[in-house]
Amino acid sequence: MTTTPIRTVPPTGKPAHRDGNVLRWLGAYSASAVGDNVYYLALSWAVIQSGSPTQAGVVMAVSAVPRALLMLGGGVVADRFGPRRVVIGSDAVRCVAVFAVAALLLVASPGVWLLAGLGFVFGAVDALFMPAMGALPARITGRHQLARVQGMRGLVIRLANVVGAPIGGLGVALGGSAAAFGIAGLLFAVSLPLLLSVRIGKLPTDEGEGGRTAWRELGDGLRYIRRHRTLAPLMVVVALADLGFVGPLNIGLTLLADERGWGASGVGLVLAGFGAGAGGSALLLTVRGWLPRAGLVASGTCVAGAVGIGAVAYVPSLPLTAAMALLAGLLVGLTGALSAALAQTESDPAYVGRVTAVTGLVSLGVAPLTYPLTGWAVGVWGTAPVFTASAATCVLAGVYGLCSRGLRAAELPTAPPRM
DSSP: OOOOOOBOOOOOOSOGGGOHHHHHHHHHHHHHHHHHHHHHHHHHHHHHHHSOHHHHHHHHHHHHHHHHHHHHHHHHHHHHHOHHHHHHHHHHHHHHHHHHHHHHHHHOOOOHHHHHHHHHHHHHHHHHHHHHHHHTHHHHSOGGGHHHHHHHHHHHHHHHHHHHHHHHHHHHHHHHHHHHHHHHHHHHHHHHHHHHTOOOOBOGGGGOOTTOOHHHHHHHHHHHHHHOTTHHHHHHHHHHHHHHHHHIIIIIHHHHHHHHTOHHHHHHHHHHHHHHHHHHHHHHHHHHOOOSSHHHHHHHHHHHHHHHHHHTTTOSSHHHHHHHHHHHHHHHHHHHHHHHHHHHHHSOGGGHHHHHHHHHHIIIIIGGGHHHHHHHHHHHHOHHHHHHHHHHHHHHHHHHHHHOHHHHTOOOOOOOOOO
């Protein structure tokens, strides 16, 4: 494997959480992540008000499909033209599209078709935005700080999930869907100047590769991952872990709560356990900035976290279920954070966008396809066997990682010695 030379931003000698350049990126990411949560709540509410719950599901699918289909292409675009210009352009389009729909809703009732169009545009632009946003950390800080950056990113995701929906709900309560869309657009607008102020390193490929088609570059990226001794098994671990984790968390847990009579408050308590555990793992990585034997730890915590996932369906009480959920969130969250950090540090800088796109495709495109399968399986066999099968999938992911010499030996880079 050859490494493409990169001209990095001037080193500050500061850890990521004290580096203004990283913090500007983190601020932009935070505003965008909260805006995403507000946007999706506003979209689903607007469709239900204009149509039916079935139409709401269709519109959300219309938003998800182009994102899944175009995600790999978004990684190619980020690597070819540079993630900064791609993320700024796509964020601007998202901002304008959401503001336009908010304005239309103030003066008319355009119907479900307009909202479906917004969902399609937003999903397609997201396919550009997400790989580019994920590729930026490798350009704005040293490799030894990328684990800390991923920890900070994990904290932002948890915060956005907690505050996004209430902010969107407040907007709907005060001014309907138009106000909620307006808040989402405002948050996207806040992220733009922060992104414009971020300084990044530059690659020769940022100006495009003459004579090479996008398909050729996509193929090059996939072959690069397939031949890489660490990235290839890492992608398998991430895929299997997501397939085993997201179904029980998003669908199985609701069905389990209904089966045991816990109600919405019970679902909320168990989800809070998952979130607190995942937030704890992100905080650990943020504070420490490095863990030894990262590949081994990521695989091992995946196996251990599977125990918590399986136990959720078997422990007798709600408090114990929440405790198992916290354990699973902590361990599987650490797997996710370390996997993201390894994907960044192990990638040749010229391929970071495509590597990010592959992981995003698995998490956001493939894993959600397990939702209907999980619901069907629970209806046929019950919650306990389904949670057991999901835990077994996570165990398989971790065991595969432990059996891979390249991933098992993978290390996060340490800080260079001070002169």
